[in-house]
Amino acid sequence: MIMRTSAELIAPAWLDPARPVPDIRTALPGPRASEILKRDQAVTSPSLPRAYPLMPRRAFGAVIADADDNLFLDFNAGIAVNSTGHCHPRVVEAIQQQAAHLLHYSASDFYLPIYSQMCEALAATAPMTGPVRVFLTNSGAEAVEGALKLARHATGRQNVISFYGGFHGRTYGAVSLTASKSKYHKGFGPLLPGVYHAPYACNRLDPVTGARSHDPDETFDYLENVLFRYELEPTEVAAIFVEPIQGEGGYITPPAQWLVRLRELCDAYEILLVADEVQSGVGRTGKMWAIELAGVQPDILLSAKGIASGLPLGAFMARAELMQAWSMGAHGSTYGGSPVPCAAGLATLEVIESENLLANATEQGEYLLGGLRELWRDFDGLITDVRGVGLMIGVEFRTAAGAEAVQHAAFERGLLVLECGESTLRISPPLVISRDQAETGLRLFADAIGAVAAASLVH
Ligand SMILES: Cc1ncc(COP(=O)(O)O)c(C=O)c1O
Incomplete structure (x- = not known):
């Protein structure tokens, strides 16, 4: 039995509980994000391997609001960094x-x-x-x-x-x-x-x-x-x-x-x-x-x-x-x-x-792994492996292009995942992730894969 986390109990005022997560209200990148992108590209080192134009402005738990106030569900945790979620009150x-x-x-x-x-x-x-x-x-x-x-x-x-x-x-x-x-x-x-x-x-x-x-x-x-x-x-x-x-x-x-x-x-x-x-x-x-x-x-x-x-x-x-x-x-x-x-x-x-986060990582990880393995069965042509333990899960695609297309399709739907290896997407959400968020992430990931699979049949 996982306790409700204090992060769930004391959400900041900007995160309207009535608003769904994710909630993408602009084309991506949005107008403010596009402006920042332009300035960034003129001044930063081109060696930085940016995956997609995400511009986090504020974040809480597993939710990120970008510069245009779009809401994303974060399955990256800042590359496995935000273990207790973003801005945990404690x-x-x-x-x-x-x-x-x-x-x-x-x-x-x-x-x-x-x-x-x-x-x-x-x-x-x-x-x-x-x-x-x-x-x-x-x-x-x-x-x-x-x-x-x-x-x-x-x-x-x-x-x-x-x-x-x-x-x-x-x-x-x-x-x-x-x-x-x-x-x-x-x-x-x-x-x-x-x-x-x-x-x-x-x-x-x-x-x-x-x-x-x-x-x-x-x-x-x-x-x-x-x-x-x-x-x-x-x-x-x-x-x-x-x-x-x-x-x-x-x-x-x-x-x-x-x-x-x-x-x-x-x-x-x-x-x-x-x-x-x-x-x-x-x-x-x-x-x-x-x-x-x-x-x-x-x-x-x-x-x-x-x-x-x-x-x-x-x-x-x-x-x-x-x-x-x-x-x-x-x-x-x-x-x-x-x-x-x-x-x-x-x-x-x-x-x-x-907050029993080790137990939560195991519990939500098993749920995600099970769901992702079902997706593997459904999209056997596109996915070649699903592996991992806890909240360190890799979904390997047949091609790097396939993984990249799914990564972008997920981003457009408000789910943040990141490539690793040759053609793998990593699923590494904050350890505080709730079952609801795991379910939502899984649904969006399935949606993204479905869209990529459909597009590859058409082309
Ligand atoms: C296993 C491992 N070791 C070392 C590093 C380097 O860490 P840092 O980027 O904080 O220097 C990383 C970063 O991704 C890593 O994944």
Whole structure:
């Protein structure tokens, strides 16, 4: 039984309860959004990969009002960031209170009570037995960078392995680990030396049917019989970085046994297992950390995105003896774990607990997954896979063009979903989503797919 969330109880005045959601009243983009778009395009970096012309102006829960006051149902959660929904009253209150008391003091050089509190709260969630230490950052990429440095430092080894399809961020170390699209590397080399990539589970696509299959031995065959045999001694590998569920790479869910085998391989060669939970963590899968689904303990765990409901906060936590391997000054950050993001982070953890958001993610996720699987049966020619757990669900289409067309058709109907991988749409609503909203989203998604299917029959 899911409690009504406080977010449902105290909606802001601008969100008229009599108004349906979504409610699209202008052509998209509307007149105000078009004006902003024009100005934006003249001044911002063209490297930003904008998916469609959404201009959020204000938002609450899973509802976004754009610059023209159209209402959208948000199944993106700001790319898996707004875990407690947009502007959760408890999170907003914590931010406002903290902002009135102390905006900044560098926790790298001084002691900051709220910084230690945030580290304690995160450590209490760590899926590791034994003591854990935490370092706070401003972003996911910074958490990856810190973990890379720690892994090299603590092991005295220089090489690291990550996976094809994996996304770990855009800074140099992180982008060197990233191998989800070659365009992320194009023109930026040389990248960080000592980074190797291996095939992830479930990465194989049948070129004819578009179906995704899994060879349970592929990763391990490659590592043991190719990489470790011809190129790289496993005793010179500091860490393996893995997303327990790949995010940007296509919401790809490996079997639990694959992660168990990865842990065993790491143990055999004393390699650190680093779980990048920047996208999959903080309750998205119905567990606090996705790796818990496999019953595997990482040595280092990375978080960001959902951890502070929208404020810039990231973290890497490690078994205490690993973090104790580096000495004072080895790593720091002026802003990492600044008071206001920490206040948002603490409120986020509190809301996840008090509003049973893990249970809600499981319950609404199962409902959505069931509905999406029915859609797969209805649109078998267009959809090739529906997979996921909790509110981290991927719907894979036969072609990238098909996925993009559905994404746009959904946008036009007021439902926000976002592409990932080659041809997958991710369903990652805020964890506070209600059953009504899940039903509405499912209906709109079916409508969008139906329209695209009908159009492709006509053309
Ligand atoms: C798994 C994963 N790791 C790291 C990152 C990088 O995080 P950020 O964009 O906060 O630097 C992302 C961002 O999408 C991610 O999904």
